[in-house]
Amino acid sequence: MYVEKVLSGMRPTGRLHLGHYHGVLANWIKLQHEFPCLFFVADWHALTTAYDEPGTITESAYDMVIDWLAAGVDPTQATIFIQSKVPEHAELHLLLSMMTPLGWLERVPTYKDQQEKLTHKDLTTYGFLGYPLLQAADILIYRANRVPVGEDQVPHIEFTREIARRFNHLYGREPDFEGKAREAMKQLGNKRAKLYEELRTRYQEQGEEEALAEAHVLLNEAQSLSFGDRERLFGWLEGTRKMILVEPDALLTEASRMPGLDGQKMSKSYGNTIALREDAESITKKIRTMQTDPQRVRRTDPGDPDKCPVWQLHQIYSDNAVKQWVQNGCRSAGIGCIECKQPVIDAVLKEQEPMRERARMYEEDPQLVKNIIADGCEKARKLAQETMRDVREAIGIDYS
Known part of the structure; x- marks a missing residue:
């Protein structure tokens, strides 16, 4: 229903190795030619487990972005930015935290797994408990509908979908929603409006998935619709309310088969890596x-x-x-x-x-990297601000 977008990020751990290239970057390079892509440095996420050793984050972020560019991530094809330079991530995270049940966070599989693996760290912090919600905010703030992940990260995407669904249910109650949807339908023109109504009936009365897919195509191709009218018609089509946040889909990627120098998985913690x-x-x-x-x-x-x-x-x-x-x-x-x-x-x-x-x-010229990041942050922030405008209006804290 929206322009398709791919979103993915990495924690800034410094220089990357061949495992990162074969496991993540090679896929990013392929995706950047197929979809609008946003790739970000997840520096706030680094603090969820390394809150007591923050000094290296900035340097590590720049080193990592140079590795992205060296590997072939193209700043003319993809938006490269830093999470903390787009403060709307934090705002959405805060607002979502007001409506997220505590039990949802505690049941995320990696919550207990990470606590068991990182026993030398005190992870009884709010930031660590809430990091899946920050991850959800990272995705939802851009209305990204495709997120490349491995099998182990699929629960995080499902959690994000549940958060979007809950938000839309709580705050998508637009006054006279049906009347506004009917007005929006007129913008399609007589022929397309008639087809839309027919497809909507087939989907809601007979549950025809094919009719739903055809209606999606119809709405995506309708250039005359404003953003608000388009989302109303998608909501009305599926019998839901106004859709403010988009439910993302996991774009499954193959697990990296990159072995380290000792035959184990290539990892800095094993000291068996070859840097990019x-x-x-x-x-x-x-x-x-x-x-x-x-x-x-x-x-x-x-x-x-x-x-x-x-x-x-x-x-x-x-x-x-x-x-x-x-x-x-x-x-x-x-x-x-x-x-x-x-x-x-x-x-x-x-x-x-x-x-x-x-x-x-x-x-040789670090300013080039800073310029690429600054441009990417500006582009990303514009998208994030659009989402936050709609979120604030839906919640009822829009004072403009």
């Missing part, structure tokens, strides 16, 4: 010194690729011919471990070369 802008010499040294099949003690000993972390990297970077060469050569001791590692080294360096090239100008 790491120099070639360091990358070469890291891969050359990777542990291999522990049973292969001498060069003449046959090995088993399935027990070797290097083979996991071949699964990411090598074509079928190279993988077959590794399987045959390792199992027969026809190739040594250094030989086996070389195609991976070459592939990682080739992948990183354009990233280092793109990053160079931002590293």
Whole structure:
């Protein structure tokens, strides 16, 4: 019903590694060519668990955005901004907190999971309990209807949908809603108004999903409708009230298969990463010194690729011919471990070369990054202000 938008964010943890690229950024780069995208630095979210060590957030945010740009996120295709530079996030979060049942927050799966994992932190804070609601506000403030997430984040999207539904139910009670919807229908013109009424009847009386889909297309294509009239007609179509906040859908992304240098998942906490802008010499040294099949003690000993972390990297970077060469050569001791590692080294360096090239100008002139972020914050804030205008009016605290 609204212009389709994709929203995604990352906590500023500093320089990113290949796990971030294959798990998130490669997908962002694809999405930016398909939808209007908003990508943000979730600096307030960083404080939910790192409230006692805030000093590195600003520097980490800039480092992370340079990595985004180096990876291929294009500021002419996507809006890049910082959460805390759009204060409407906080305002919507506050207003939503007034109507969010406490039990909804306590049942979010990651609430207890994170408390169990981060036992060294005191997470009995309001900010930590409320972070799913802040996450919901991040999405709802832009009326984003697509949010790329992994399976583990789907409950957060469902929570956001419930919050939007509850808000619309509580505050979408527009006086003479039906009369205003009928007036809005006239803006469609006689032919389209008749079709809309027919589709609405088919959906509400027979439950025809096809009729609902056709009506959605009809309304999306109607250029003559104002924003308010469009949302009234969507609400009337589905037998609901005025829709102020949009229920987002999870855009499921594949879990990253990027292994670290030790065969575990690539993670800073494991110390097994290759950074996105790491120099070639360091990358070469890291891969050359990777542990291999522990049973292969001498060069003449046959090995088993399935027990070797290097083979996991071949699964990411090598074509079928190279993988077959590794399987045959390792199992027969026809190739040594250094030989086996070389195609991976070459592939990682080739992948990183354009990233280092793109990053160079931002590293040499940090003002370029600040300008990109400033432009993105301005664009994002305009969208956020539009939503907040409607939210305040719906709640009844609009003093204009």
